[in-house]
Amino acid sequence: MTTDDKAPRVLVAGFEPFENDPVNPAWEIARALEGWRCEGTVVQALQLPCVFGRSIHVLDAAMAGIAESGRPLPLVLCIGAAGGRTEISLERAALNVDDARIPDNAGYQPIDIEVEAGGPAAYFSTLPIKAMVRDMRAAGLPAAVSNSAGTFVCNHIFYALMHRLATRPMLAHTRGGFVHVPYLPEQAASRPGVASMALQTQVEAFRVAIRTALLVRDDVRETAGRLH
Amino acid sequence: MTTDDKAPRVLVAGFEPFENDPVNPAWEIARALEGWRCEGTVVQALQLPCVFGRSIHVLDAAMAGIAESGRPLPLVLCIGAAGGRTEISLERAALNVDDARIPDNAGYQPIDIEVEAGGPAAYFSTLPIKAMVRDMRAAGLPAAVSNSAGTFVCNHIFYALMHRLATRPMLAHTRGGFVHVPYLPEQAASRPGVASMALQTQVEAFRVAIRTALLVRDDVRETAGRLH
Amino acid sequence: MTTDDKAPRVLVAGFEPFENDPVNPAWEIARALEGWRCEGTVVQALQLPCVFGRSIHVLDAAMAGIAESGRPLPLVLCIGAAGGRTEISLERAALNVDDARIPDNAGYQPIDIEVEAGGPAAYFSTLPIKAMVRDMRAAGLPAAVSNSAGTFVCNHIFYALMHRLATRPMLAHTRGGFVHVPYLPEQAASRPGVASMALQTQVEAFRVAIRTALLVRDDVRETAGRLH
Amino acid sequence: MTTDDKAPRVLVAGFEPFENDPVNPAWEIARALEGWRCEGTVVQALQLPCVFGRSIHVLDAAMAGIAESGRPLPLVLCIGAAGGRTEISLERAALNVDDARIPDNAGYQPIDIEVEAGGPAAYFSTLPIKAMVRDMRAAGLPAAVSNSAGTFVCNHIFYALMHRLATRPMLAHTRGGFVHVPYLPEQAASRPGVASMALQTQVEAFRVAIRTALLVRDDVRETAGRLH
Numbered sequence: 001m002t003t004d005d006k007a008p009r010v011l012v013a014g015f016e017p018f019e020n021d022p023v024n025p026a027w028e029i030a031r032a033l034e035g036w037r038c039e040g041t042v043v044q045a046l047q048l049p050c051v052f053g054r055s056i057h058v059l060d061a062a063m064a065g066i067a068e069s070g071r072p073l074p075l076v077l078c079i080g081a082a083g084g085r086t087e088i089s090l091e092r093a094a095l096n097v098d099d100a101r102i103p104d105n106a107g108y109q110p111i112d113i114e115v116e117a118g119g120p121a122a123y124f125s126t127l128p129i130k131a132m133v134r135d136m137r138a139a140g141l142p143a144a145v146s147n148s149a150g151t152f153v154c155n156h157i158f159y160a161l162m163h164r165l166a167t168r169p170m171l172a173h174t175r176g177g178f179v180h181v182p183y184l185p186e187q188a189a190s191r192p193g194v195a196s197m198a199l200q201t202q203v204e205a206f207r208v209a210i211r212t213a214l215l216v217r218d219d220v221r222e223t224a225g226r227l228h
Numbered sequence: 229m230t231t232d233d234k235a236p237r238v239l240v241a242g243f244e245p246f247e248n249d250p251v252n253p254a255w256e257i258a259r260a261l262e263g264w265r266c267e268g269t270v271v272q273a274l275q276l277p278c279v280f281g282r283s284i285h286v287l288d289a290a291m292a293g294i295a296e297s298g299r300p301l302p303l304v305l306c307i308g309a310a311g312g313r314t315e316i317s318l319e320r321a322a323l324n325v326d327d328a329r330i331p332d333n334a335g336y337q338p339i340d341i342e343v344e345a346g347g348p349a350a351y352f353s354t355l356p357i358k359a360m361v362r363d364m365r366a367a368g369l370p371a372a373v374s375n376s377a378g379t380f381v382c383n384h385i386f387y388a389l390m391h392r393l394a395t396r397p398m399l400a401h402t403r404g405g406f407v408h409v410p411y412l413p414e415q416a417a418s419r420p421g422v423a424s425m426a427l428q429t430q431v432e433a434f435r436v437a438i439r440t441a442l443l444v445r446d447d448v449r450e451t452a453g454r455l456h
Numbered sequence: 457m458t459t460d461d462k463a464p465r466v467l468v469a470g471f472e473p474f475e476n477d478p479v480n481p482a483w484e485i486a487r488a489l490e491g492w493r494c495e496g497t498v499v500q501a502l503q504l505p506c507v508f509g510r511s512i513h514v515l516d517a518a519m520a521g522i523a524e525s526g527r528p529l530p531l532v533l534c535i536g537a538a539g540g541r542t543e544i545s546l547e548r549a550a551l552n553v554d555d556a557r558i559p560d561n562a563g564y565q566p567i568d569i570e571v572e573a574g575g576p577a578a579y580f581s582t583l584p585i586k587a588m589v590r591d592m593r594a595a596g597l598p599a600a601v602s603n604s605a606g607t608f609v610c611n612h613i614f615y616a617l618m619h620r621l622a623t624r625p626m627l628a629h630t631r632g633g634f635v636h637v638p639y640l641p642e643q644a645a646s647r648p649g650v651a652s653m654a655l656q657t658q659v660e661a662f663r664v665a666i667r668t669a670l671l672v673r674d675d676v677r678e679t680a681g682r683l684h
Numbered sequence: 685m686t687t688d689d690k691a692p693r694v695l696v697a698g699f700e701p702f703e704n705d706p707v708n709p710a711w712e713i714a715r716a717l718e719g720w721r722c723e724g725t726v727v728q729a730l731q732l733p734c735v736f737g738r739s740i741h742v743l744d745a746a747m748a749g750i751a752e753s754g755r756p757l758p759l760v761l762c763i764g765a766a767g768g769r770t771e772i773s774l775e776r777a778a779l780n781v782d783d784a785r786i787p788d789n790a791g792y793q794p795i796d797i798e799v800e801a802g803g804p805a806a807y808f809s810t811l812p813i814k815a816m817v818r819d820m821r822a823a824g825l826p827a828a829v830s831n832s833a834g835t836f837v838c839n840h841i842f843y844a845l846m847h848r849l850a851t852r853p854m855l856a857h858t859r860g861g862f863v864h865v866p867y868l869p870e871q872a873a874s875r876p877g878v879a880s881m882a883l884q885t886q887v888e889a890f891r892v893a894i895r896t897a898l899l900v901r902d903d904v905r906e907t908a909g910r911l912h
Binding site for chain 4: 536537538539541548549551553554555556557558565567568576577578579580586603604605606607608610636675677678679680681682683684
């Protein structure tokens with residue numbers, strides 16, 4: 001991002017590849033949105049390492065850099081891949097627990113450790129997730145609210161982000177949340193039976209979702225509940 | 229429960245049938261365990277109405293009755309049906325939100341309402357859920373940790389229970405949590421493709437789980453994490 | 457089977473364990489039904505090796521033995537495990553192809569070989585599969601018609617059986633078919649997320665299914681179709 | 685198709701919308717391929733009515749028209765939607781049975797009727813389905829062999845097509861088969877949890893598959909088997 005304009009930033013942070021995959025749709029989406037202008041803002045893309053701890057330091061540095069530049073930061077979206085999901089999933093809540101089924105990209109595998117020692121058990125997304133789902137669906141793009149972001153690095157960055165937004169004065173006007181995305185077709189091609197979504201479809205969904213997140217202040221009251 | 233002995237109580241509360249089903253495995257399990265003696269305790273079964281608000285009043289009354297009788301209450305297990313699940317699911321966390329996809333048995337359908345106004349975003353189960361899963365599996369009984377109890381009456385009672393255990397001095401020594409259970413075979417018989425588990429298998433799993441919950445103080449460090 | 461009575465036989469043949477599993481529900485069901493008397497017949501259990509070719513020789517020998525004893529053989533049911541299925545599955549058709557994703561218990565892995573060289577592309581089950589499903593469901597037992605028995609040893613024995621029933625005069629009055637069954641709970645206990653069914657539930661379902669197969673001549677016209 | 689050249693035709697027949705859906709990916713794919721030139725052939729698109737009987741008359745007329753024009757017809761591909769599938773599914777076999785779970789677009793719902801009275805129980809696809817799957821996957825496009833085309837209009841047209849290819853001298857040099865395809869994203873947008881695939885991805889997969897079908901004479905020996 002070399003532009004020196006003072007437009008507000010939308011920070012879109014996607015994870016790097018992990019678990020032997022050469023690609024991660026999360027980063028491909030972020031990269032594709034870099035520089036996109038929407039409702040007076042400009043998207044800034046950020047690649048996150050798939051590593052407990054280090055990922056949040058990278059996010060911290062990017063948020064600090066934007067603050068130092070004097071640009072407002074109305075929105076931070078973190079994105080992670082969720083192999084097997086069929087739709088763009090807006091996560092509702094982040095839990096204060098790291099419980100890794102596999103090691104992260106640095107070989108670290110925490111089990112039942114708090115993300116933030118002494119932090120609250122969970123944070124809710126501050127995005128208008130139901131309006132975002134409504135608008136993506138209206139545009140013909142598969143999307144849903146999800147009630148669990150898992151307990152791996154995705155939930156970790158989600159919780160750490162929301163903790164910062166809740167506790168740091170300089171981020172008092174920033175909304176944030178986490179989005180899980182399906183595999184790309186080329187990832188599913190070697191995994192029989194697994195769902196996927198074209199990159200172009202995913203990027204289009206994010207354009208709709210970001211616009212809604214910038215325009216809708218109070219989320220709509222539409223059920224996205226699950227019985228269990 | 230007519231026995232007047234002073235043995236500690238394990239309160240096992242299962243929901244009544246809902247959504248046009250004549251039976252609910254949750255209540256069938258609770259009923260089958262009524263009076264079962266385990267590690268010096270006696271199980272007391274309780275039927276919960278599938279109604280927001282009223283369910284927790286019924287649970288409150290039962291816990292108060294046990295307190296008044298002078299009996300210790302080391303353990304409270306709430307149980308609900310989760311149509312489609314294949315295994316006994318020990319829930320990890322309850323969220324402070326009611327978001328009902330369908331009306332409850334009283335016709336009430338809250339959307340994005342807090343379970344407890346001003347309460348924390350979530351509570352974690354205080355059961356040794358990983359040791360319980362480990363022991364059920366070792367006994368040949370399908371079980372798993374789940375990271376979402378949904379947003380219906382099951383999550384509602386789970387959150388309300390944990391809120392009471394966390395805030396009421398008289399319940400300071402009581403552990404509690406929520407367990408989702410599969411359909412019974414007779415429920416699956418009219419729902420092609422849906423998984424089920426025999427009542428006998430489910431009850432056997434609860435006997436193992438309750439014993440572990442009474443004996444294991446600190447949960448084991450075994451991953452039950454999910455990537456997403 | 458030591459009884460020397462001349463009652464007609466129902467041959468129930470279940471596969472031995474395979475793919476590192478210590479148990480196979482198919483054989484457990486057959487064994488549990490050994491000697492069961494139903495509508496004037498007696499069940500004779502047979503264990504099938506999970507081996508292309510050899511399995512049908514074992515079945516041939518058992519059918520020949522019954523013929524030599526002078527007892528009628530109105531019914532032959534072959535049973536195989538279908539890990540992941542949720543219900544008792546009555547197979548509709550057997551294909552004339554062996555296409556093995558893994559080696560059989562003898563290390564043989566045929567790919568796109570005919571079961572019977574020059575045989576027809578397929579045989580339909582001659583069981584009243586829809587009446588059987590109807591009656592199992594009415595008894596509260598999960599069951600369904602399946603349109604594919606796969607292409608492994610299960611489909612192999614199914615095709616070979618139907619080929620014999622269609623072409624051998626001595627078997628002109630014998631009906632036959634194949635049933636896929638879910639895992640047992642102890643198998644699912646080490647496979648998170650996989651469905652299972654208690655042995656007792658499975659055996660009960662077979663008692664209902666066998667009675668219907670003996671009593672219903674012309675199958676009922678109830679749809680069990682799938683769109684795809 | 686107004687071109688009057690004498691190039692061989694590849695007939696790609698896709699079903700019209702059904703069951704209240706305004707769109708059917710099967711027809712969208714066929715339409716998108718109309719006129720595409722591949723290995724000296726030209727694709728001719730055909731819309732099939734989703735009606736038992738009538739669909740095959742429409743296909744018959746199109747094949748007769750091509751024959752009358754003197755153009756060779758090396759390949760006929762029929763396409764149908766399979767809601768819920770995640771990948772392009774090459775069907776292995778067609779069964780001689782109509783068993784409709786819902787009425788077709790003309791309100792007809794046959795149950796256990798033969799597609800062709802007295803026809804063989806099944807036909808195998810004459811496409812090199814394994815080479816086609818291999819090449820689609822190598823191009824990063826999700827694809828698989830399927831062992832059941834269901835028992836609705838899709839299986840009906842598949843069986844009827846293969847019966848004609850097997851019995852009519854004028855079609856002796858024509859290969860044919862059936863392909864099930866996932867929903868489009870706009871269809872999945874109103875069906876939470878259901879998989880989809882972008883039209884562009886689907887069309888790209890068919891370009892690869894058609895080229896392979898034209899170039900590969902003898903199918904490869906690679907397992908695509910299923911255990912059940």
